[in-house]
Amino acid sequence: MTKPIIGFIGTGVMGKSMVRNLLQAGYPVNVFTRTREKAEDLLNEGAEWQDNVAELAKEAEVIITIVGYPSDVEEVYYGESGILHNAREGAYVIDMTTSSPQLAEEIDKKAKEKNLHAYDAPVSGGDTGAKQGKLTIMVGGEAEHFEKIVPVFEVMGQNVVLQGPAGAGQHTKMCNQIAIASNMMGVVEAITYAEKAGLDPKTVLQSIEFGAAGSWSLSNLGPRMIDDNFDPGFYVKHFIKDMEIAIQSADRMELPVPGLKLAKSLYDELSKAGGSNDGTQALYKYYKMMAEQ
CATH class of the missing domain: 1.10.1040.10 (N-(1-d-carboxylethyl)-l-norvaline Dehydrogenase; domain 2)
Structure with a gap:
């Protein structure tokens, strides 16, 4: 079975190891981060670079973000160059940043308007858990489509729980x-x-x-x-x-x-x-x- 193309935004302490685990599991991964140098070792390992958020969103079937602050989440999701405006219909958009529950609810509402499936899925386990693929992943979003993305979560974590509707992961x-x-x-x-x-x-x-x-x-x-x-x-x-x-x-x-x-x-x-x-x-x-x- 062909694995979906994953677009991954944010290759910091946590994100870099998460991308590495996805690559090792055979997923095609496109990456974007503000500073390309931070992603160079991942590019050498098989990840593909995208020049901006919009290009990444257009190519991916599953889009994962793990950035710094709620303001960074807003920056990558909103506007004409953001994920919600450019993602293909039916795509999964998963924010794994620790962010505001209210923002997660807002993104979910806007995603539904564009026939996208949004999940908030913050993690716990630190750099060690990210490296070992043993993160705890706390998920908020619709139950109907959750099982389709569980295999992606299970590459990055070993304790994946759907907590409830949008915002429940952040809470x-x-x-x-x-x-x-x-x-x-x-x-x-x-x-x-x-x-x-x-x-x-x-x-x-x-x-x-x-x-x-x-x-x-x-x-x-x-x-x-x-x-x-x-x-x-x-x-x-x-x-x-x-x-x-x-x-x-x-x-x-x-x-x-x-x-x-x-x-x-x-x-x-x-x-x-x-x-x-x-x-x-x-x-x-x-x-x-x-x-x-």
């Missing part, structure tokens, strides 16, 4: 980010406490990561903190963006989220101190600085 990702935000504070505090108590934090991890305190952040980001490795699997600046979206959504629902707001305030301070392009585990640097004062 689920907000739940994910809310849980991570408070958990990250706990992970950092645990490690800095271990160090202050004169313990070997790596040895402490051997005990607590397999008990009730265990979490993905503790097992995957805790060791990076201890090794002073703050390379981004997920950027601080993007996490701040996600928390802001979650706070805005919670405010609309009149839902108090004090833990989330505290976490965001700490990450805001980290960003002001020059950490916006670090990985989210760099919150450890801020805590350590406070502990040494």
Whole structure:
């Protein structure tokens, strides 16, 4: 069976590995990103370059976007040069950016007007999950056509769940980010406490990561903190963006989220101190600085 042509926009930390997995699975992939140099290794591996969003949209049967901010999503989807104006009838348009649930609902409405199938499908699992094709993919959109694109999702992730109609994927990702935000504070505090108590934090991890305190952040980001490795699997600046979206959504629902707001305030301070392009585990640097004062 012939695999559909995929158009992929955004080849950053996550997108590059996702494209690589699609290529290895035999999918023809056309790519576009603002800076062609970021896609050069993928082009050498078989991806085809498109000069702009419109050309990519016209060629593809499945269009996947994973860009930075909701404003970037609007830029690639709207206008005469955007995806919605140029995609072929019946195409699938899948935004895997962590973005606004309200924007996802709006894109879905406009896509239906043009006989396109829109899905919001943000991911979790970081750079490691993207490389291994083991991302969690949270999907919002119509159930009727969902099964047709599951094979594409399963190349990139191993936990693919349709959460509900348009916007449901983004709301689920907000739940994910809310849980991570408070958990990250706990992970950092645990490690800095271990160090202050004169313990070997790596040895402490051997005990607590397999008990009730265990979490993905503790097992995957805790060791990076201890090794002073703050390379981004997920950027601080993007996490701040996600928390802001979650706070805005919670405010609309009149839902108090004090833990989330505290976490965001700490990450805001980290960003002001020059950490916006670090990985989210760099919150450890801020805590350590406070502990040494």
